[in-house]
Amino acid sequence: MTAQPWWKTAVGYQVYPRSFCDSNGDGVGDLPGIASKLDYLAELGIGFIWLSPVYASPMADNGYDISDYRAIAPVFGTMDDFDSLLAQASARGIRIVMDLVVNHTSDQHAWFREAKLGRSAKYHDFYIWRDPAPDGGPPNNMKSTFGGPAWTFSPETGQYYFHLFAPAQPDLNWANPALRAEVYDMMNWWLDKGVAGFRMDVIDLIGKDPDAGIAADGPTLFAHLAEMQRAALAGRDVVTVGEAWSARPDNALAYCGADGPLSMVFQFAHVLEGWDATFGKWKATPRNLPALKRVFDTWQAALAQDGWNSLFWSNHDLPRAVSKYGDTRHRAHSAMALATVLHMMKGTPYIYQGEELGMTNTTFPTRAAFNDLEVHGAWPEMQALGLGEADFLAGANANGRDNARTPMQWSAAPQAGFTTGTPWLPVNPNHKTINAAQRHTPPSVFAHYQRLIRLRQHHPILTNGDHRPLLPDDPDIWAYTRHWQGQRLTVLANLSSETRQIALPEAGQISGQCLSHTHAPRPALGAHPAFAPWEAVAILAST
Numbered sequence: 001m002t003a004q005p006w007w008k009t010a011v012g013y014q015v016y017p018r019s020f021c022d023s024n025g026d027g028v029g030d031l032p033g034i035a036s037k038l039d040y041l042a043e044l045g046i047g048f049i050w051l052s053p054v055y056a057s058p059m060a061d062n063g064y065d066i067s068d069y070r071a072i073a074p075v076f077g078t079m080d081d082f083d084s085l086l087a088q089a090s091a092r093g094i095r096i097v098m099d100l101v102v103n104h105t106s107d108q109h110a111w112f113r114e115a116k117l118g119r120s121a122k123y124h125d126f127y128i129w130r131d132p133a134p135d136g137g138p139p140n141n142m143k144s145t146f147g148g149p150a151w152t153f154s155p156e157t158g159q160y161y162f163h164l165f166a167p168a169q170p171d172l173n174w175a176n177p178a179l180r181a182e183v184y185d186m187m188n189w190w191l192d193k194g195v196a197g198f199r200m201d202v203i204d205l206i207g208k209d210p211d212a213g214i215a216a217d218g219p220t221l222f223a224h225l226a227e228m229q230r231a232a233l234a235g236r237d238v239v240t241v242g243e244a245w246s247a248r249p250d251n252a253l254a255y256c257g258a259d260g261p262l263s264m265v266f267q268f269a270h271v272l273e274g275w276d277a278t279f280g281k282w283k284a285t286p287r288n289l290p291a292l293k294r295v296f297d298t299w300q301a302a303l304a305q306d307g308w309n310s311l312f313w314s315n316h317d318l319p320r321a322v323s324k325y326g327d328t329r330h331r332a333h334s335a336m337a338l339a340t341v342l343h344m345m346k347g348t349p350y351i352y353q354g355e356e357l358g359m360t361n362t363t364f365p366t367r368a369a370f371n372d373l374e375v376h377g378a379w380p381e382m383q384a385l386g387l388g389e390a391d392f393l394a395g396a397n398a399n400g401r402d403n404a405r406t407p408m409q410w411s412a413a414p415q416a417g418f419t420t421g422t423p424w425l426p427v428n429p430n431h432k433t434i435n436a437a438q439r440h441t442p443p444s445v446f447a448h449y450q451r452l453i454r455l456r457q458h459h460p461i462l463t464n465g466d467h468r469p470l471l472p473d474d475p476d477i478w479a480y481t482r483h484w485q486g487q488r489l490t491v492l493a494n495l496s497s498e499t500r501q502i503a504l505p506e507a508g509q510i511s512g513q514c515l516s517h518t519h520a521p522r523p524a525l526g527a528h529p530a531f532a533p534w535e536a537v538a539i540l541a542s543t
């Protein structure tokens, strides 16, 4: 048997640089700040960092609008700072995975500045231009994810350019082989530096056909990915994870099956399941545990033999896991129980910065208090659909992206020890009690994550075992087993704030080694064990 790729036993950790650690007091996190926290990350035990964009950018979308792919934004530091971070991380056995944002650039990228000068300008064909409709309006009615039309008129050319995100984020023209060659060249440049791979931003959009109204999952998507694989990734020991909101169990293997171009995708079915049918994320909806479990069960089954799952609750675009799926009145235990059910599944788990401390959503009292352009773009559209202001505010508080972006809570000090200056986004007032300095105080969410990460490294059943759901319709209990080479791992969690008896199908049969627990270890379970609110265990037994 060939050795497992390293990324099947490693746990990823997402750093959102702007909000992680500020070394120079300007209120924005930076690369030296990240370097200063590598010992913390090594203590946690992670295998690799997914670094959200640190490239040169005017920051219309906090770095997801890149103006130079081979330069570091001054607010984050210098290329020397980057090289030093890479070396210091590597010395601790931590790899760095870059964010690859190649669906679009910033409108300040040299390519776009040139492209918009005229129809025969050098880089004109690096972007997507169309003539106005006969009435002078946009070529069609495609919409931008951040609100408004996906087309913006550019007077110099007399044409509209296409952008699936903000007007400041023009989409690249992947139909142009010269553009594709530039992207692969840039990827090779970073890989030659020693980065360990890429998280590929909205990669399911690069095969788009704007004339046919197709954004995600377009006709040329897999041809582009196959070409990228040959041109930049083949023969390299790297991990690639494609952000693919449109990925489904029935096309996931085309991304990450044995012959697929990527290691895995970030699939979002579990996130979308919790969104309102009309208002999407902008209307808060109650948790539906059976539906949520069904999504994970389906994905575990779809990629059981071939392919590979990513496992995540949160990222910089999603609310804090404990606020979304847990109960902040049982904050530590609900964070630990949620971590247990996720990390014991098959796949590569990702931790979003602060999740390992049980950081929570914050409160934005008004619409104006939000920083994120997405909130401001969404409001007029939701209002037009009939959502009231109070409901919108509640939805944005529940699901808005700024929740994940409040500064990392390092200590109880002013500004949570994140900065000596004024943070770009206010720190959550609860940093006085929720912070890394207190990470060893029981019940310790951090220690629980440490343990889960270590278990993955020591128990091959976690990487290899199959996954069998139990009690799928139970509204509070998340339960499943994993099986591998004469071992069975039983994972049981009460994801509710009431004490619950669990009616196990194999009553009284479960005993073995309690690998993980949130309350007290349980080496054996009786027929109808009573589980405390947010209690979770994982028990390993021989079969």
Ligand code: GLC
Binding pocket: 061, 064, 065, 101, 165, 201, 202, 243, 316, 317
């Ligand atoms: C992805 C990123 C998000 C960004 C968008 C446009 O969804 O995760 O933060 O706004 O792409 O790049």
